[in-house]
Amino acid sequence: MSTELKWTKTDQLKPKPDETSLPFGRIFTDYMLKVTYDEGQGWSEPHILPYGPIELDPAAMVLHYGQTVFEGLKAYRTTDGHVQLFRPDENMKRMNRSHRRMSIPEFDEDRMLKALIELVNIEKDWVPSHEGTSLYIRPFVISTEANLAVHPSKSYEYYIILSPVGSYYPEGINPVKIQVEDEFTRAVKGGTGTAKTGGNYSAGYNAQEKASKSGHAQVLWLDAIEKQYIEEVGSMNVLFKIDGEIVTPALSGSILEGVTRKSILELLHSWDIPVLERKISIRELIQAQKDGTLEEAFGAGTAAVVSPIGSFTYKGESYQVQSGETGELTKKLYETITGIQTGKIEDPFDWTIKL
Amino acid sequence: MSTELKWTKTDQLKPKPDETSLPFGRIFTDYMLKVTYDEGQGWSEPHILPYGPIELDPAAMVLHYGQTVFEGLKAYRTTDGHVQLFRPDENMKRMNRSHRRMSIPEFDEDRMLKALIELVNIEKDWVPSHEGTSLYIRPFVISTEANLAVHPSKSYEYYIILSPVGSYYPEGINPVKIQVEDEFTRAVKGGTGTAKTGGNYSAGYNAQEKASKSGHAQVLWLDAIEKQYIEEVGSMNVLFKIDGEIVTPALSGSILEGVTRKSILELLHSWDIPVLERKISIRELIQAQKDGTLEEAFGAGTAAVVSPIGSFTYKGESYQVQSGETGELTKKLYETITGIQTGKIEDPFDWTIKL
Ligand SMILES: Cc1ncc(COP(=O)(O)O)c(C=O)c1O
Ligand SMILES: Cc1ncc(COP(=O)(O)O)c(C=O)c1O
Numbered sequence: 001m002s003t004e005l006k007w008t009k010t011d012q013l014k015p016k017p018d019e020t021s022l023p024f025g026r027i028f029t030d031y032m033l034k035v036t037y038d039e040g041q042g043w044s045e046p047h048i049l050p051y052g053p054i055e056l057d058p059a060a061m062v063l064h065y066g067q068t069v070f071e072g073l074k075a076y077r078t079t080d081g082h083v084q085l086f087r088p089d090e091n092m093k094r095m096n097r098s099h100r101r102m103s104i105p106e107f108d109e110d111r112m113l114k115a116l117i118e119l120v121n122i123e124k125d126w127v128p129s130h131e132g133t134s135l136y137i138r139p140f141v142i143s144t145e146a147n148l149a150v151h152p153s154k155s156y157e158y159y160i161i162l163s164p165v166g167s168y169y170p171e172g173i174n175p176v177k178i179q180v181e182d183e184f185t186r187a188v189k190g191g192t193g194t195a196k197t198g199g200n201y202s203a204g205y206n207a208q209e210k211a212s213k214s215g216h217a218q219v220l221w222l223d224a225i226e227k228q229y230i231e232e233v234g235s236m237n238v239l240f241k242i243d244g245e246i247v248t249p250a251l252s253g254s255i256l257e258g259v260t261r262k263s264i265l266e267l268l269h270s271w272d273i274p275v276l277e278r279k280i281s282i283r284e285l286i287q288a289q290k291d292g293t294l295e296e297a298f299g300a301g302t303a304a305v306v307s308p309i310g311s312f313t314y315k316g317e318s319y320q321v322q323s324g325e326t327g328e329l330t331k332k333l334y335e336t337i338t339g340i341q342t343g344k345i346e347d348p349f350d351w352t353i354k355l
Numbered sequence: 356m357s358t359e360l361k362w363t364k365t366d367q368l369k370p371k372p373d374e375t376s377l378p379f380g381r382i383f384t385d386y387m388l389k390v391t392y393d394e395g396q397g398w399s400e401p402h403i404l405p406y407g408p409i410e411l412d413p414a415a416m417v418l419h420y421g422q423t424v425f426e427g428l429k430a431y432r433t434t435d436g437h438v439q440l441f442r443p444d445e446n447m448k449r450m451n452r453s454h455r456r457m458s459i460p461e462f463d464e465d466r467m468l469k470a471l472i473e474l475v476n477i478e479k480d481w482v483p484s485h486e487g488t489s490l491y492i493r494p495f496v497i498s499t500e501a502n503l504a505v506h507p508s509k510s511y512e513y514y515i516i517l518s519p520v521g522s523y524y525p526e527g528i529n530p531v532k533i534q535v536e537d538e539f540t541r542a543v544k545g546g547t548g549t550a551k552t553g554g555n556y557s558a559g560y561n562a563q564e565k566a567s568k569s570g571h572a573q574v575l576w577l578d579a580i581e582k583q584y585i586e587e588v589g590s591m592n593v594l595f596k597i598d599g600e601i602v603t604p605a606l607s608g609s610i611l612e613g614v615t616r617k618s619i620l621e622l623l624h625s626w627d628i629p630v631l632e633r634k635i636s637i638r639e640l641i642q643a644q645k646d647g648t649l650e651e652a653f654g655a656g657t658a659a660v661v662s663p664i665g666s667f668t669y670k671g672e673s674y675q676v677q678s679g680e681t682g683e684l685t686k687k688l689y690e691t692i693t694g695i696q697t698g699k700i701e702d703p704f705d706w707t708i709k710l
Contacts, residue, residue, distance in 0.1 A: 025414065025503025032413055053410040054418070058387055058516045059380065063409070063497050066421045066553025067560070103560035138503060142418050143557075148380025148493060148518060150590055152560050161413045163503060185545030188579040190538055192558045198421025199554015202498075203547045205422070205458035205507050224543040225580045235505055 003048065003118045005033075010050040019130040022166035024303070025138075029126040029162040033119045035112075037156040043107050046115035048122060051161065057146035061153045068198045069098040070140035072302050073259070074165075075120050075355075077129040078343030083120065083355045086341050088113055088137075090259045094196065095139060101195035103152040104141055112139075116160055121355050123162050132167025134341075168304040173326055173334060175310025176217035178233060180282055181207045182315065186231065186254075188224035193231075193254035200256075201235065208234075218299065220282075220312055223254065228281045236299030236307060237261035240280065241329055243293040250277040260300040264333055266349065273329075282314055289319045296327030305341075306334045358403065358473045360388075365405040374485040377521035379658070380493075384481040384517040388474045390467075392511040398462050401470035403477060406516065412501035416508040423553045424453040425495035427657050428614070429520075430475050430710075432484040433698030438475065438710045441696050443468055443492075445614045449551065450494060456550035458507040459496055467494075471515055476710050478517050487522025489696075523659040528681055528689060530665025531572035533588060535637055536562045537670065541586065541609075543579035548586075548609035555611075556590065563589075573654065575637075575667055578609065583636045591654030591662060592616035595635065596684055598648040605632040615655040619688055621704065628684075637669055644674045651682030660696075661689045 010030060017027050032051045036044045062068055071091045075083050092109040099106050120127075120137065127135040139160045143153030184207035187193020192200055207219045218234035230249050232238055237258040239248040246268055251257055268275045288294040297309035308326040311318050321327075339345030340352060365385060372382050387406045391399045417423055426446045430438050447464040454461050475482075475492065482490040494515045498508030539562035542548020547555055562574045573589035585604050587593055592613040594603040601623055606612055623630045643649040652664035663681040666673050676682075694700030695707060 026501070028414060051413065054413055054415075055408040055410055058406065058409055058514055059383060059493075059518075060409075062553075063417060063423065064425055064493075064495060064553055065556035066423065067557035068418065068421065070419055101561060102557055103564060136503070138414075138419070140419060146381070148491070150556050150559075151563065152557075159413055163414075183545055185543050188540050188543040188546065190540030190579060191543065191546070192554070197554065197557070198417075198419055199547065199552065199558065201420035201505050202422035202457055202507075202552070203554065204505075206456060208506065209458060224545060 003122060005115060005118050006045060006047045007122070008047070008049040016126065017164060019128040019133055022128065022133055022164055024165050025136060025163050027163055029123045029164070031119065031123060032162070033115055033160040035115070035158040037105055037158070039154040042105070043158070048119055054157070054159070056144065059146040059148055061143040061145050061147065064148060065143070065150060066197070066199045067102055067104065067143035067153055068141060069095060069102055069104060070138060070196055070198070071095050073137045074134040074302060074341070075127050075137060076134050076341045077127045080343060082343065083124050083127045084341070084343065084352045085117070085120065085355070087259050087263065087351050088116060088353060090262070091139070094257065094259070098195035098197060099141070101192055102197050104143070104156060107158070117353070117355065119160055120162070124355065126162060126164050128164050132169060134165055136163045136165045138163065173308065173331070175308040175321070175324060175326055177215060178218045178220045178309050178312045179211035179214060179216035180220045180222065180312055180314040181211070182222060182227050185224040186221045189253035191254065194256060196256060214313070216313060222282060223252070228283065229279050230282060230285065231255050233299040233309065236301035236304065238297070238299050239264065240285065240294065241296035241327060242288045243295070244274070246273060246275040247280050248275070248277055249280055252279070258301055260302055260305060260337070263337060263351065264300055267333065267336060286314065286319060289321070294321055296330050297321045298327070298330045305337050306330050358477060360470060360473050361400060361402045363402070363404040371481065372519060374483040374488055377483065377488055377519055379520050380491060380518050382518055384478045384519070386474065386478060387517070388470055388515040390470070390513040392460055392513070394509040397460070398513070403474055409512070409514070411499065414501040414503055416498035416500050416502065419503060420498070420505060421552070421554045422457055422459065422498035422508055423496060424450060424457055424459060425493060425551055425553070426450050428492045429489040429657060429696070430482050430492060431489050431696045432482045435698060437698065438479050438482045439696070439698065439707045440472070440475065440710070442614050442618065442706050443471060443708060445617070446494070449612065449614070453550035453552060454496070456547055457552050459498070459511060462513070472708070472710065474515055475517065479710065481517060481519050483519050487524060489520055491518045491520045493518065528663065528686070530663040530676070530679060530681055532570060533573045533575045533664055533667045534566035534569060534571035535575045535577065535667055535669040536566070537577060537582050540579040541576045544608035546609060549611060551611060569668070571668060577637060578607070583638065584634050585637060585640065586610050588654040588664065591656035591659065593652070593654050594619065595640065595649065596651035596682060597643045598650070599629070601628060601630040602635050603630070603632055604635055607634070613656055615657055615660060615692070618692060618706065619655055622688065622691060641669065641674060644676070649676055651685050652676045653682070653685045660692050661685050
């Protein structure tokens, strides 16, 4: 392996984990990538160095004011043994959008994508090949100025860490129960919901704990203002098939624009299946369920690709989505996208980048 | 100095800074306090150790999902040379409230207050005595589990760091121009606005930068839902004197409950000045300004105590608050509270704790 980047090597390489029992996000590879930002100097050259602790001043802003941004994408082992990425340019673009919202200086997307690819290339052997596994890629930026004044940091550190992860569906894809949350809020227009920033995620823990206690796998988020319009499910976008049409909440200013959602919409378009991006209220969803026209419902995100919804609970009442089984279209989307990601299916959209 | 706590000493004490030119939150004392939490073991014994870097795994949850809480209070040098704290029990209580909202395990408030007092006691010599100066106390909790799964951390670190800070008003208390923000949102009911958690603060940077560019010192936040009702100003609560009455936004679920606000309400009550905690819209404020009944307007928080508002700009139109000078009541509140804090005025409320 070679790279044009600055690379501090270690000869203490870790043993590779058992591919059949990989957890999510707890095992990390040998190297990470680091880029620093200092006011007046801009973003530094990327540096690949051994995975290891980050040292922060106790007054580092990230520990106080949550000025952070992250991304999440995956590298896949193809059936013929190659490694490829799925639309990583979209993640770099979204990262810069998140930077803007969080008052973090933007970076050069192409340069950062190149650095990401070089890191994955060095860590290629860590990309597992067992069915459903992948190498999860986590770029993130933290604000590092040691200053308790409430204002944007003058210095940042950008890292990429890599984690081999198991299948989201070790026992096959199965519909889950979700809880419609009508008290807690994830995000609101004018807030940070369109950015992938830390605070949005811990903001959801209370609701997630409430949902778990009542036997639900995920929270279905409603809009903060009227508590009527559906926004996302857990940390995924959400789509419904109602009376033959696909409906998904429009990007209204409080929803994260998912790469999976975008890919699904493009796929459906290519299949001539009608798609509507619009407001959809929980009442409309319940009505469709009662009328028998709510045919499918599923979350969409990098981790699960699609996550079928078997039933949803709203104000104590539960509603089953059709038979409670994974829908035909949900299955087809899952197979097509994972097929493209792993090279089993041809990629007519140029979504994949082969290493 | 002695303490019952575990104390790792250093003999490399830093020189004390010049008290006449202290910045905010950039100079730190010799020691910090640390308490750790591990699932199954609860909060550990506090440990006082030399101020120095925190080591975090790159996957530590605080760097990704913003599960953090902080507090801010001050130790004051009294005119007779003692050191005292202002209502620190309120900060410990609020911290636990913030913990609940952020799914962080609660701690024993009394024990944590005792530990805080012991740390300040050890660092007593760092409490400056120059007019308007104080020792800023920053307790904070970070989530440290190395795990990229989106759920509450299983381990935490709690720290207190101390920073001698200068006067908020080196050139005397002066009214500022504020910008009424009608696009960006700080917080919404059901969200995290009632908790002192990092994400709320960086969420405001875009708006703060916009306000600064147009020559305004602070942002006046409106409610997220109707963009009509006044919530806070910058990182302070806000109060108005309208036609002889004090009006302040009620704690509606998206406002942080300030210790200064609470103290002001208690003071006003003791002075028999009518106070209303209720909704107040920007329209009402503009109408009062036009009618000549908007007598005073000010922010309230630990950093500034009170911060008079000279004028506010809403949708391009500017409105001056009376003469644009600091109001009589604003001044009296400032003098009374700072008087109690520094021991110049007797403390009939038992707000202060002498070390
Ligand atoms: C809040 C939120 N919504 C939706 C998504 C789905 O986005 P993507 O398909 O890019 O993974 C994510 C993240 O992955 C998310 O964090
Ligand atoms: C958002 C916000 N509002 C209000 C306040 C005022 O609270 P206190 O008077 O306790 O300092 C603070 C913090 O200090 C704050 O961060």
